[in-house]
Amino acid sequence: MALNASSARALSNGLRIPMVGYGVYELPSNRQTTEMVKKALEAGYRHIDTAAMYHNETETGLGICESGIPREEIFVTTKLDDPDHGFDRTLKAFRSSLQKLGLDYVDLYLIHSPHGGAQLRTESWRAMEQLHDEGLIKSLGVSNYGVHHLEELLEVARIKPVVNQIEIHPWLDQARIVDFCQQHEIVVEAYSPLARAEKADDPTLKQVATKYGKTWAQILIRWSIQRGYVPLTKTAQASRLPSNLDVFNFAIVKEDMETLNALNEDLHLGKYHGLLRPVGGAGSMTNKFVPLGDVAEQFHYDLLRY
Ligand SMILES: NC(=O)C1=CN([C@@H]2O[C@H](COP(=O)(O)OP(=O)(O)OC[C@H]3O[C@@H](n4cnc5c(N)ncnc54)[C@H](OP(=O)(O)O)[C@@H]3O)[C@@H](O)[C@H]2O)C=CC1
Numbered sequence: 356m357a358l359n360a361s362s363a364r365a366l367s368n369g370l371r372i373p374m375v376g377y378g379v380y381e382l383p384s385n386r387q388t389t390e391m392v393k394k395a396l397e398a399g400y401r402h403i404d405t406a407a408m409y410h411n412e413t414e415t416g417l418g419i420c421e422s423g424i425p426r427e428e429i430f431v432t433t434k435l436d437d438p439d440h441g442f443d444r445t446l447k448a449f450r451s452s453l454q455k456l457g458l459d460y461v462d463l464y465l466i467h468s469p470h471g472g473a474q475l476r477t478e479s480w481r482a483m484e485q486l487h488d489e490g491l492i493k494s495l496g497v498s499n500y501g502v503h504h505l506e507e508l509l510e511v512a513r514i515k516p517v518v519n520q521i522e523i524h525p526w527l528d529q530a531r532i533v534d535f536c537q538q539h540e541i542v543v544e545a546y547s548p549l550a551r552a553e554k555a556d557d558p559t560l561k562q563v564a565t566k567y568g569k570t571w572a573q574i575l576i577r578w579s580i581q582r583g584y585v586p587l588t589k590t591a592q593a594s595r596l597p598s599n600l601d602v603f604n605f606a607i608v609k610e611d612m613e614t615l616n617a618l619n620e621d622l623h624l625g626k627y628h629g630l631l632r633p634v635g636g637a638g639s640m641t642n643k644f645v646p647l648g649d650v651a652e653q654f655h656y657d658l659l660r661y
C-alpha cells in the first residue's frame with residue numbers, strides 16, 4: 356500500500372511528515388542512487404532522507420526531479436555535515452546542499468550530529484533559523500542528539516527542533532531520549548530501523564514474523580511505527596521497496612509489541628560522531644557503547660571517525 360495523507364505524522368510546527376522514509380546512505384553507486392530514488396518514488400515512498408555526508412545529494416535530487424512527481428508531494432531531508440558547524444559554514448553548506456539537490460527548498464534540515472561543542476552547535480542553529488526565515492527550509496531538526504544536547508538547544512532556540520533522528524530498533528530502545536523527545540513534541544525518526552539486517556535471524560523476531568505472515572523487515576518497520584517513530588529504511592534492492600512500505604494493513608498486538616520491546620540490549624550498530632565510547636575502551640571489538648560527555652567528544656571523535 357502506498358503512502359497517503361493518513362500515513363503521515365504531524366510535526367509540532369503544523370507540517371506533516373510521511374511515516375516511512377527511504378534513506379539513501381551507501382547505495383552501491385551514484386548512478387544507482389538516482390535509479391533507486393526514482394523507483395522508491397514509483398513504489399509510493401514520499402519521504403527521502405539524504406545528507407551532505409552521503410555524497411549523493413546531486414544524484415538524489417536528480418531522481419526526485421526525473422520522477423515527475425510534484426515537488427510538494429515529496430518530503431526531502433538533508434543534513435549539515437560535522438565539519439560544517441558554525442554560522443557562516445552552515446549557511447554555505449546548506450546552499451551547497453540545496454544546489455546539489457537542485458531544489459528550491461528542503462522540507463527538513465538536520466544537524467547531523469552534535470559534534471563540535473555547544474558554541475558551534477548554537478551558531479549552526481542560528482544559521483538554520485535564518486535559512487528557515489528565508490523559506491529555504493520548512494522544518495529544522497537534529498540527529499544523534501542526546502538529552503543534554505536537546506536541553507541545551509531548547510534553551511536557545513527561537514525555532515524549536517521538530518525532529519531528532521537517532522538509531523532505534525528493538526535492540527536499542529533509547530528510552531531516555533525518546534521520553535524526552537515525546538515530552539517536548541519532537542518527532543523521533545528511527546534510523547537503522549532494520550538493525551542493518553544484523554538481526555534477521557533473531558528467533559523472537561522470526562517467531563513474530565511467522566505469526567503475522569510478514570517478513571522480519573516488515574515487523575521491524577511496523578514496530579517502529581507503532582512506537583510512534585518515523586522509520587527510515589534503506590535497501591539497494593528495488594524488489595524490496597514495495598514490501599518495506601507494505602506495513603499499513605496489519606497491527607502488532609500489545610503482547611507482541613512487549614515481546615519485541617523486551618529485546619533491548621542497548622546495541623548501537625552505528626559507531627560515529629564521537630557520542631559513544633566502546634565498553635572496554637577505544638579500539639575494542641564490541642557493539643556495546645556508553646555515552647560520552649561533551650568534554651570527551653572531540654577526543655573520541657578523532658579516534659573513531661577520522
Ligand atoms: N542520521 C544518522 O546518523 C544516520 C542516518 N541513517 C539513515 O537511515 C537510513 C537507513 O539506515 P541503515 O543504517 O542503512 O539501516 P537499515 O536498518 O535500513 O538496514 C539496511 C540493511 O537492511 C537490508 N534490507 C533492507 N530491506 C530489507 C528486506 N526487506 N529484507 C532483507 N534485508 C533488507 C539492506 O540490504 P539491501 O540493501 O541489500 O536490501 C541493508 O543491508 C540510511 O539510509 C540513512 O538515510 C543511517 C545511519 C545513521
Ligand SMILES: O=C1CO[C@H](CO)[C@@H](O)[C@@H]1O
Nearest residue numbers: 380406624625626627628
Ligand atoms: O548518517 C550516517 C550513516 O551511517 C554512518 C556510519 O554508520 C554514520 O556515520 C552517519 O551518521
